[in-house]
Structures are given as structure tokens and as C-alpha cells.
Amino acid sequence: MRVELDNLTKRWGDVTGADGITLDMQNGEFVAFLGPSGCGKTTTLLMVAGIYKPTAGEIRFDERVVNQVAPKDRNIGMVFQSYALYPHMSVRQNIGYPLKLKKTPADEMEKRVQRVADMMGIGHLLARRPAQLSGGQQQRVALGRALVKEPSLLLFDEPLSNLDARLRLTMRSEIKRLQLDLGITSIYVTHDQVEAMTMADRIAVMKEGKLQAYAPPNELYEQPRTIFIAGFVGNPPMNLFDAQIVQEGKRYLARRQGFEMEVPHKQGSRAVGKGQVVVGIRPEDISLAQNTGITGEVFVVEPLGRDNLVDVRIEDLHLFVLADPRQPLQIGDPVQLQIDGGKVQLFDPETEYSLLWT
Amino acid sequence: MKSEAPATFTLHSRLFRAEAHSTFLILIAGPMATTQILSEIQDPRTGRGRWLLLAAGFVLLGCFFLPWLRFVITANDRIALSLTGLQAVTMPPVETTDGGLLYRSSPWMYLAPLAGIVALGLGLLTLRPGRSAPWHGLFAIILSVTAAVAVWSVVTAAQEIAQKQKVSVEVQWGLALTFMALLLFLISGLVALRDAGAQQPTFRAALDALDFMAPGTVLVIVFFVLPAIILFILSLTDLSSANFSEPWTFVGFDNYRRMFSDRFFPKILRNTFQYVILTLLFFNVGLALLLALLTAHVSRRVGFFFRLLWLLPRITPSVVYIVMWQRIAQQPPYGILNQLLGWLGVENQPYWIPEAPWVFVVLVNGFVGASFGMIIFTSAIEAIPADLIIAAKVDGAGDLALIRDITLPLLRWPLLFVVTYQTLSLLVSFEYILLLTNGGPGLFTTEVWALTAYKRALQTYFGSNQWAYGAAWGFVLVVIGVVLSVLYLRVFRFNDLVQEPKIDVL
Ligand SMILES: Nc1ncnc2c1ncn2[C@@H]1O[C@H](COP(=O)(O)OP(=O)(O)O)[C@@H](O)[C@H]1O
Ligand SMILES: [Mg+2]
Numbered sequence: 001m002r003v004e005l006d007n008l009t010k011r012w013g014d015v016t017g018a019d020g021i022t023l024d025m026q027n028g029e030f031v032a033f034l035g036p037s038g039c040g041k042t043t044t045l046l047m048v049a050g051i052y053k054p055t056a057g058e059i060r061f062d063e064r065v066v067n068q069v070a071p072k073d074r075n076i077g078m079v080f081q082s083y084a085l086y087p088h089m090s091v092r093q094n095i096g097y098p099l100k101l102k103k104t105p106a107d108e109m110e111k112r113v114q115r116v117a118d119m120m121g122i123g124h125l126l127a128r129r130p131a132q133l134s135g136g137q138q139q140r141v142a143l144g145r146a147l148v149k150e151p152s153l154l155l156f157d158e159p160l161s162n163l164d165a166r167l168r169l170t171m172r173s174e175i176k177r178l179q180l181d182l183g184i185t186s187i188y189v190t191h192d193q194v195e196a197m198t199m200a201d202r203i204a205v206m207k208e209g210k211l212q213a214y215a216p217p218n219e220l221y222e223q224p225r226t227i228f229i230a231g232f233v234g235n236p237p238m239n240l241f242d243a244q245i246v247q248e249g250k251r252y253l254a255r256r257q258g259f260e261m262e263v264p265h266k267q268g269s270r271a272v273g274k275g276q277v278v279v280g281i282r283p284e285d286i287s288l289a290q291n292t293g294i295t296g297e298v299f300v301v302e303p304l305g306r307d308n309l310v311d312v313r314i315e316d317l318h319l320f321v322l323a324d325p326r327q328p329l330q331i332g333d334p335v336q337l338q339i340d341g342g343k344v345q346l347f348d349p350e351t352e353y354s355l356l357w358t
Numbered sequence: 359m360k361s362e363a364p365a366t367f368t369l370h371s372r373l374f375r376a377e378a379h380s381t382f383l384i385l386i387a388g389p390m391a392t393t394q395i396l397s398e399i400q401d402p403r404t405g406r407g408r409w410l411l412l413a414a415g416f417v418l419l420g421c422f423f424l425p426w427l428r429f430v431i432t433a434n435d436r437i438a439l440s441l442t443g444l445q446a447v448t449m450p451p452v453e454t455t456d457g458g459l460l461y462r463s464s465p466w467m468y469l470a471p472l473a474g475i476v477a478l479g480l481g482l483l484t485l486r487p488g489r490s491a492p493w494h495g496l497f498a499i500i501l502s503v504t505a506a507v508a509v510w511s512v513v514t515a516a517q518e519i520a521q522k523q524k525v526s527v528e529v530q531w532g533l534a535l536t537f538m539a540l541l542l543f544l545i546s547g548l549v550a551l552r553d554a555g556a557q558q559p560t561f562r563a564a565l566d567a568l569d570f571m572a573p574g575t576v577l578v579i580v581f582f583v584l585p586a587i588i589l590f591i592l593s594l595t596d597l598s599s600a601n602f603s604e605p606w607t608f609v610g611f612d613n614y615r616r617m618f619s620d621r622f623f624p625k626i627l628r629n630t631f632q633y634v635i636l637t638l639l640f641f642n643v644g645l646a647l648l649l650a651l652l653t654a655h656v657s658r659r660v661g662f663f664f665r666l667l668w669l670l671p672r673i674t675p676s677v678v679y680i681v682m683w684q685r686i687a688q689q690p691p692y693g694i695l696n697q698l699l700g701w702l703g704v705e706n707q708p709y710w711i712p713e714a715p716w717v718f719v720v721l722v723n724g725f726v727g728a729s730f731g732m733i734i735f736t737s738a739i740e741a742i743p744a745d746l747i748i749a750a751k752v753d754g755a756g757d758l759a760l761i762r763d764i765t766l767p768l769l770r771w772p773l774l775f776v777v778t779y780q781t782l783s784l785l786v787s788f789e790y791i792l793l794l795t796n797g798g799p800g801l802f803t804t805e806v807w808a809l810t811a812y813k814r815a816l817q818t819y820f821g822s823n824q825w826a827y828g829a830a831w832g833f834v835l836v837v838i839g840v841v842l843s844v845l846y847l848r849v850f851r852f853n854d855l856v857q858e859p860k861i862d863v864l
Contacts, residue, residue, distance in 0.1 A: 046748070082745045087768070
């Protein structure tokens with residue numbers, strides 16, 4: 001099913017939950033709503049589900065405006081962070097509840113519940129109550145309940161946030177796999193950018209009720225359109241600092257106290273003469289070099305396992321750098337930094353928009 | 359007066375049975391408990407001391423209870439109770455200066471408890487946390503209390519007998535020693551309990567739970583159990599204003615016999631059930647649930663307003679409230695109802711309350727009762743997680759299905775509470791009926807149990823307070839209430855509701 005949100009807005013008095021969200025989803029697409037908590041993801045999702053009535057704007061399912069359609073008539077499956085299983089019903093009754101409401105015949109209901117439960121790997125737990133299940137099992141039941149009526153749209157509201165880290169990884173790939181197999185259009189709300197990056201076809205980044213960007217994960221990563229996206233997407237986060245872009249002959253230089261680096265013509269020409277700009281560079285695009293580059297001093301070393309995250313101080317500037325853990329680094333050691341100028345991002349500090357991508 | 363052979367006394371048979379009973383208990387329990395306690399509280403590492411103490415405890419306690427044994431053996435309905443029965447080996451009575459006979463307690467009487475104290479003292483001195491079971495301690499405590507009561511009652515009996523025979527009995531010292539021994543018993547019991555608590559985690563938990571419940575338990579005992587006991591005792595007497603100047607006596611279950619054979623007893627019973635069931639079903643639970651659901655589904659402010667409105671009957675003083683109802687039901691031109699009917703062209707209306715007394719009894723009580731359940735249900739409905747409601751709506755539930763499948767099942771606990779609580783409060787409430795119909799019109803038309811109890815015990819016409827008879831009515835009501843509460847807890851499977859979840863890993 002195609003889903004279109006057109007200038008979708010929700011207000012309660014002077015509180016704004018969602019502010020003019022416009023985006024469209026293709027049939028079978030997996031879209032993530034990404035943003036810090038309180039940015040309006042749930043609000044938008046609940047408008048799509050029909051729980052909240054939009055203050056303004058339209059929701060269209062396959063060109064049909066559904067603003068006035070009751071949730072029960074939208075054919076939606078939904079999964080919650082809290083699982084939201086009915087505590088007084090067994091697993092069988094929980095999964096079968098949407099079918100029961102559709103007055104499905106008992107034998108067909110039994111068959112479909114069993115099939116979905118087997119698919120979720122909880123076929124042996126049908127007689128239990130939710131309180132007798134672990135968190136992971138409960139979330140599988142919730143998924144089964146959302147899937148059993150073969151919905152045309154699946155909504156996930158931070159479904160993995162209550163699970164432990166390992167289980168989160170397993171469930172992440174399971175959900176992704178399931179969505180691919182079934183081809184159901186899905187909206188996946190999360191505040192975890194890794195989840196959004198790994199699962200989604202397109203990500204809608206939200207901040208304070210507004211849509212910041214709507215793009216595939218790699219585009220968000222490589223061409224962040226705002227400072228917020230640059231800082232929010234990617235782990236460890238991008239280094240962001242003020243500098244001035246100056247032209248010296250044919251070279252463009254980003255310069256600040258104790259720091260100077262060359263920026264390619266393509267980027268530099270767009271920022272030159274704009275005074276202070278915000279420079280963004282990812283930790284993985286900086287490397288430690290020998291006898292060449294910018295001189296700094298090791299401030300903190302955080303071992304991440306595969307890499308070390310090194311906080312390098314250059315005067316009053318701190319840059320995070322990914323380094324090989326085999327390289328012995330002590331606090332206070334002098335180091336040289338080599339920066340891949342081609343990967344530098346430049347932002348206007350006033351508008352917070354990128355100077356490179358629009 | 360010359361000293362003679364021990365006199366023969368007659369003991370009141372009823373009194374005697376009670377004493378024989380407690381004495382018997384002590385006979386069996388005494389040595390058992392003592393050896394248990396002694397073996398438990400002394401250090402298990404000094405094995406010989408253990409057996410020694412055990413034997414000592416057995417023998418000495420045997421001595422201590424020997425007099426009681428004699429007492430029982432010589433006793434029958436018209437017993438020949440020699441004072442030796444009470445005091446082991448009697449010393450010859452001594453003539454007092456005023457001509458009476460003074461029977462002294464035998465030295466044995468002092469020796470036995472003294473030895474008991476020494477044994478227990480030794481036990482306490484060698485006390486170490488050993489292997490104690492909770493019931494040892496409980497046993498000791500129960501034993502000491504029972505024994506104290508028994509000793510006291512027998513001594514009183516002896517004194518009474520002695521008084522009638524114009525002899526005096528000197529038992530104070532023996533008595534004091536006896537009670538001291540029992541006190542030690544009590545302490546050792548408590549110690550054993552504490553030790554058992556230290557060793558057994560489950561029992562420890564039970565003790566902790568008792569600690570937490572203590573304030574509540576004390577309140578229940580002081581304000582429910584004790585009054586109920588007093589009520590019961592009162593119901594066995596003939597206390598009434600008719601014979602108030604004479605000393606009252608116990609009359610056994612006469613009051614109960616009289617109550618159950620009352621001509622109007624079936625009527626009152628039926629009325630009570632009718633009153634409780636109708637009011638409960640239609641108002642205290644039914645209307646309350648309806649109001650809670652309705653006010654929860656409208657906007658917050660409107661909901662709040664309506665809930666407030668329904669609280670009005672409860673906060674109106676009962677007399678004012680009833681007068682308002684009477685005004686509503688009055689004949690023309692006073693009654694509001696009839697005035698409205700008059701405008702509609704219906705003339706010659708009666709005073710409605712005697713016409714349909716039951717309708718009014720239920721309405722009047724129901725309008726007051728509904729607000730309680732309404733508030734409980736409302737808060738329970740608002741406590742249902744929003745996600746559950748959203749999930750059900752998305753799953754395809756309309757408003758009715760939502761209430762039927764989600765809200766109502768999740769209200770089971772508040773429903774249990776309201777049904778139980780309101781059944782009991784309806785059972786014992788009568789003030790609105792008293793003010794509205796006073797059980798009438800006619801004979802016992804709307805008279806309920808609690809109202810009868812009140813009238814028999816406390817309502818005075820021609821100075822006819824039958825406190826004891828009213829107490830019998832009241833006590834049966836208490837029993838019915840307790841039985842109903844237990845039943846409710848069973849029916850609603852209260853234990854399931856408080857069961858802990860069993861979590862396993864994926
Ligand atoms: N029912 C509501 N009434 C008033 N304000 C709300 C309501 N629901 C959400 N909000 C507000 O809307 C904003 C967005 O909330 P939400 O969509 O839940 O954020 P997210 O899901 O992204 O964490 C928050 O500021 C929140 O306080
Ligand atoms: Mg949320």
C-alpha cells in the first residue's frame with residue numbers, strides 16, 4: 001500500500017506534536033522515523049493509525065484520504081515498545097484477537113494463529129499468559145498479533161527499546177527479514193540511528209515536530225542536509241566545529257586557532273567569504289599520521305574493541321579520531337592528524353543547513 | 359474452732375468443666391513443650407547437657423503439674439474436692455485469730471514451679487541459636503497463656519469455695535511463682551520463634567510480613583474482633599432494660615432460638631437479600647460502572663463535573679437527603695414528581711413512597727452508593743495503559759468491543775473490591791430505610807436485618823431496649839458478612855490475582 005502524508009500537523013493547545021510532515025511511502029517500503037525522544041515520532045505514527053485526529057493536513061492510503069477513517073477500518077498492524085499484550089488473555093487469544101473481531105470462523109482462526117505463531121517461533125507458548133513470557137517472547141507475540149490479520153501497513157513504535165542489547169540485534173534482523181518476505185509497507189519509529197540505518201529503505205529524520213530530511217540511509221550519512229542530521233546520524237558522531245574558509249591562490253583552507261587543513265575546490269568555493277562556518281568531519285575520515293599533518297595531543301582514549309576512539313586536543317578544539325588499537329597511545333602523547341578533506345561537510349551556522357547539499 | 363479433716367465442697371459443674379479442660383491440655387502439652395523447648399534452646403554441641411536438661415525438664419514439669427492431675431482425678435460432677443487436690447500435700451489448717459481456718463499451701467506447691475524456673479533458667483543460660491522450628495515457640499506461647507488462665511480460674515474457684523466455707527486460702531506466693539514460671543515459658547517461646555526465624559527463610563518472610571501487617575492487624579483486632587467477641591458474649595445474656603436493676607445472667611442460646619423462631623424472620627431475611635442484591639446490582643455496581651465508563655469516554659472536564667454531581671447524594675446529610683426524597687414523592691401540591699405529572703394532565707396522585715416502598719428504598723440507597731464504585735472504577739479505567747487501548751483499536755475493536763474485551767476484564771480486581779465492600783456495607787446499613795419508611799409501611803414491609811437489630815437493641819419505645827436480643831441479631835449479621843467475604847474471595851480467585859509472574863528466558 002502507498003502511504004502519503006501531506007502537511008500533517010498535530011497540536012494540543014500551544015503544544016505542537018507534529019508540524020507539517022510531508023512524505024510518501026512506496027508499496028512495500030520500510031521507512032524509519034528517526035529522532036530524539038519528544039520529536040513527534042509517536043504523534044505522527046498515531047495519526048497514521050487513526051488514534052489521533054490530525055489538526056491539519058492529510059493522510060492518504062493508496063490515494064484515498066483516510067483522515068476520518070476509524071483505526072479499526074484501516075487494516076493496520078501495530079507493535080509497541082511496551083508490547084501492549086492483553087494481560088488477561090493467553091498468547092493464543094492475544095494473537096487471535098484481531099481475527100476474532102473480524103468474526104473469522106474458529107477453525108480458520110486456529111489455523112492462522114498457529115501459522116503465525118510458528119513463524120514467530122512461539123508456537124509452543126500459545127497456552128501461556130503474557131506475564132509468563134520473557135520480554136523477547138512477548139515482543140514476538142506482539143509481532144504475531146500485528147501480522148495475523150495480514151495488514152496492509154505495519155507500524156512499529158520503538159519495538160526493541162525494552163530488549164537487551166543482544167536480543168535487539170537478533171530481533172532487528174528478524175523484523176527486517178520478515179518485512180522483506182511479506183512485503184508489507186512499514187513505518188518503524190526509533191530514536192536509535194543504528195536501527196534506522198540498518199533496517200530502513202528511507203529514513204525520515206525529525207526534530208521538534210518537523211521533518212528534517214527524508215532520504216535513504218547512505219545519502220543521510222554522506223550528504224547530511226543539516227547540522228542536526230550530521231550530528232545525529234553516524235556512530236561515533238561527526239566532529240563539528242567552527243572555522244573560517246579562506247582562499248590562498250588556488251587552495252582553499254579551513255582555518256582556526258592552531259588548526260589548518262586543505263579543503264577541495266568543490267567544497268571550499270561554496271563557503272569562502274562566508275565568515276565563520278561549521279565544519280563537520282567524521283572520526284573515521286581522520287587518521288593518525290607520522291611527521292605530517294595537524295599536531296595535537298591525546299586527551300582521552302576510549303577502547304571500542306575493534307577501534308580506539310581517541311579524543312585529540314588541538315588548542316581548545318577536541319577532535320574524535322578512530323585509531324588502530326594496536327597503536328600504543330598514552331594520554332598526553334603528541335600526535336599528528338591527517339584529514340580526508342574530500343569528506344568534509346560545511347554548514348551555515350545561522351540556518352544550520354548544509355552549504356554543500358540542498 | 360477445732361481443726362478437722364479437709365472439708366468437702368461442691369463445685370459448680372459448669373465452672374469445673376472449663377477448668378478440667380484446660381488442665382488436661384496442660385497435662386499433655388506441658389511436658390511435651392518443655393522438653394521440646396529445652397532441647398531446642400540449649401547448645402547442641404554439649405550433647406550430655408542436652409539430655410540432662412531434657413530429663414530435668416520432664417520430671418520437674420511433671421511435679422509442677424502433679425497437683426492438677428490429682429485435681430482432675432478426684433473430680434466428678436459433685437466432686438469431693440479436698441484442698442489437697444489443689445495444693446498437693448496439704449498442711450494441716452491453722453486456726454486464725456478470728457476463728458477461721460487457714461489452709462496453707464504445701465511446700466511442694468512452691469517447689470515445683472521453683473524447680474521449673476531453675477530448669478528453664480538453665481536452658482536460657484545455655485541458649486544458642488539451635489535448630490528451632492516455629493511451632494515449638496508458638497506452642498510454648500499458647501501453652502503459657504492457657505496455663506495462666508487455667509491457674510487463675512482454679513485459684514479463683516478455690517477462693518470462692520473457701521469463702522463459702524468461711525475458711526481462707528493463702529495462695530498468693532504460689533500464684534506469683536506460677537506466673538513467673540509461665541512468663542519464662544512465654545519468653546522461651548518467643549526466643550524459640552526468633553531462632554526459628556533466623557534459620558528458615560520462609561518463616562522469616564512470614565514474620566516480616568507479620569511485622570508489616572501489625573498496625574493493620576491491631577486495628578482489626580481492636581475495632582472488629584474484640585467488638586465482635588463482646589457482641590457475642592452480650593448475645594448470650596439476658597441484658598435488657600426490663601431487668602436492668604437485677605444482675606444479668608447467661609442464658610445460653612436463648613436469644614438465638616427466639617430470633618430464628620420469630621414469625622417475621624423469613625420476611626426480614628428475604629427483605630435483606632432483596633435490598634442488598636437489587637441495590638448492589640443496579641446501582642452500586644451497575645450504575646457505578648456505567649457512570650465510570652461514560653465519564654471516562656467524554657472530555658475530562660465534563661467527566662469531572664458529572665462525577666462531582668453524583669457525589670452530591672453522598673455528601674448530603676442523611677436526614678436532609680431523605681426529606682428531599684419525601685418532598686419529591688409528596689402528594690399534590692407539595693410533591694415535585696406529582697407537580698410534573700399534574701402539568702402533564704395526570705391528576706389525583708398519591709404520596710408515592712407507601713405506594714412503591716421498595717422502589718424508593720433501592721433508589722435512595724443506590725443514588726448514594728453509586729458514587730463509591732464510580733470513583734474506584736474511574737481510577738481503575740484511567741490506570742489501564744494507553745498502549746493497550748490503542749492496540750485494541752488498531753486490532754479492530756470498536757467502543758463496545760473495547761469495553762467488553764479489554765476494559766471490563768481489567769476491572770476484575772476493582773469489581774471484586776466494590777462488590778465485596780458494598781455487599782457488606784449494604785448488609786449493615788439501615789439509616790436511610792429507618793428515615794424513609796422505618797421498615798414499613800405496615801408490618802415489616804421494608805424492614806431489613808440491620809434495622810431489626812437496631813430496633814431490638816437500641817430503639818426505645820416503652821423502655822424496651824433488649825440489648826442482648828439485638829446483639830444476637832447483630833452477631834448473626836457479622837457472621838454472614840464474614841462468610842460472604844470469604845466466598846467472594848474464592849469466587850473471584852483472589853489468589854490468582856496476586857500471583858507472581860513466572861519469567862523465563864528466550
Ligand atoms: N496527548 C498529548 N497531549 C499533549 N501533548 C502531547 C501528547 N502526546 C504527545 N505530546 C507532546 O508532543 C510532543 C511529541 O511527542 P511524541 O510524539 O510522543 O514524541 P516521540 O514519540 O518522538 O518521543 C512532545 O512534546 C509531547 O509532550
Ligand atoms: Mg514515542
